[in-house]
Amino acid sequence: AGGDILVDPGLRAYDFGPERFYATSKAAHNTLCIGQDDFIGDSILKYMDKTEPYGGAIRYVDSLLAADGSLWHVMVGDDPLLGACKIQHSRVLLFQPGCWLIVLDSVQVDEEQIAEWNFHFAERWKSTGFDNKGASFKSDNAMLRLSKFSNSESSDIQAGLSIGSFSPVRGWRFSGGPIAIPNLYYREKLPAGSQQLRAHAFRIEQSGNNKDNCIYRAEIDRHEKGLSISVGLIESGLRRLISFDINCIFND
Numbered sequence: 173a174g175g176d177i178l179v180d181p182g183l184r185a186y187d188f189g190p191e192r193f194y195a196t197s198k199a200a201h202n203t204l205c206i207g208q209d210d211f212i213g214d215s216i217l218k219y220m221d222k223t224e225p226y227g228g229a230i231r232y233v234d235s236l237l238a239a240d241g242s243l244w245h246v247m248v249g250d251d252p253l254l255g256a257c258k259i260q261h262s263r264v265l266l267f268q269p270g271c272w273l274i275v276l277d278s279v280q281v282d283e284e285q286i287a288e289w290n291f292h293f294a295e296r297w298k299s300t301g302f303d304n305k306g307a308s309f310k311s312d313n314a315m316l317r318l319s320k321f322s323n324s325e326s327s328d329i330q331a332g333l334s335i336g337s338f339s340p341v342r343g344w345r346f347s348g349g350p351i352a353i354p355n356l357y358y359r360e361k362l363p364a365g366s367q368q369l370r371a372h373a374f375r376i377e378q379s380g381n382n383k384d385n386c387i388y389r390a391e392i393d394r395h396e397k398g399l400s401i402s403v404g405l406i407e408s409g410l411r412r413l414i415s416f417d418i419n420c421i422f423n424d
Contacts, residue, residue: 176294177273177316177374178202179353182346191350194341198253198290199357204277205288206259206362244268258282276371283364289372291318293354295345304329307356315377320358323369330359 181200198205232248244266251261259281266274279287297309297316309316334342336352343355362368 175296175311177297177376179292179294179345181292181344190341191344191346194344195346199288199342200290200292200344202275202291203289204251204254204261204263204279205290206254206261206279206281206285207257242268244272259285271376273374273376274371275374276369279362279368279370280366281362281364281368285362285364286359287362288357288359289370291356291372292343292345293356295351295353297354299333299335299354299356302331302333302356304331304358307331307333309354313378317375317377318356319373319375321371321373324363324366328361332357332359 180202181195183195194200229249229252230247231250232246234246236244236246238244245268247265247267249263251259251263254261260279262278264274264276264278266272266276277289293309293316296311298311300308300310302308302318304320306320307318309318334355334357336343336350337355343353345351345353
C-alpha cells in the first residue's frame with residue numbers, strides 16, 4: 173500500500189504546555205499504559221528519574237517461517253518503564269511485509285489494574301468503524317483491518333477514537349505543525365496474578381482486492397509447551413490458517 177500506518181507523535185517545541193506534555197506521554201505512542209501513573213497527562217519524562225539507564229529495550233530479533241513457508245520478522249522487547257513499577261510487560265512484534273502486523277503483549281500485574289492500548293494512525297487513514305473487537309480504516313489505495321484476540325475473555329473493554337481532540341489532548345502528530353490523526357484506544361481491567369495475553373492483528377489489503385465475504389482473523393493459543401499464533405482468512409466458510417509457534421520467545 174505504501175506510506176506510514178502507525179506513527180509516533182513527533183517532537184513538540186521545548187516548552188511546558190499541554191502539547192509538549194502530551195507528546196512525551198506514553199499515551200501518545202503506540203504502546204500500553206497501565207495504572208494511574210501511566211496514563212495520558214503523565215509525561216514519559218517523569219519516569220526518567222526513577223528508571224535506570226537500560227539501553228535498548230529490544231532483546232530478541234529474528235526471522236521465521238510459518239507452516240505455509242511465508243517469511244515473518246520477529247522482534248521482542250520489555251517495557252523498562254513499567255518494570256520500574258514492578259509490572260511485567262513484554263511485547264512481540266510479528267511482521268509479514270505488505271500483509272500482516274501482529275502486536276502481542278504479555279502482561280502480569282500484582283493487583284487489578286486499568287490498562288489502555290493506544291494506536292496512532294497516519295493522517296491518510298480514515299476510520300470506517302470500530303468496536304471492542306476490532307476496527308477498520310481506509311486510504312486512497314488500501315484497506316486496513318484490525319482484529320483483537322486474547323487468552324481470556326473480558327466483558328468490560330471500552331473502545332474509543334479521538335482525532336485532533338483538545339480536551340483531553342489526543343490524536344495529534346507534530347511534524348512541522350500539529351496534524352490531526354486518528355488515535356484508536358482500548359481500555360479494560362486486567363486481573364491480578366495470571367499472565368494476560370492481548371494481541372492486535374493488522375491486515376493490509378490493496379484496494380480492489382478485498383471482498384465483502386472475506387474475514388481476516390488471528391487467534392492465540394497458550395498451551396503447555398508454549399505459545400502458538402494462527403492468522404488466516406475465512407471466506408465463504410472456508411478457513412485457511414497460517415500457524416507458527418513462538419514457544420521460546422518469552423524465555424530467551
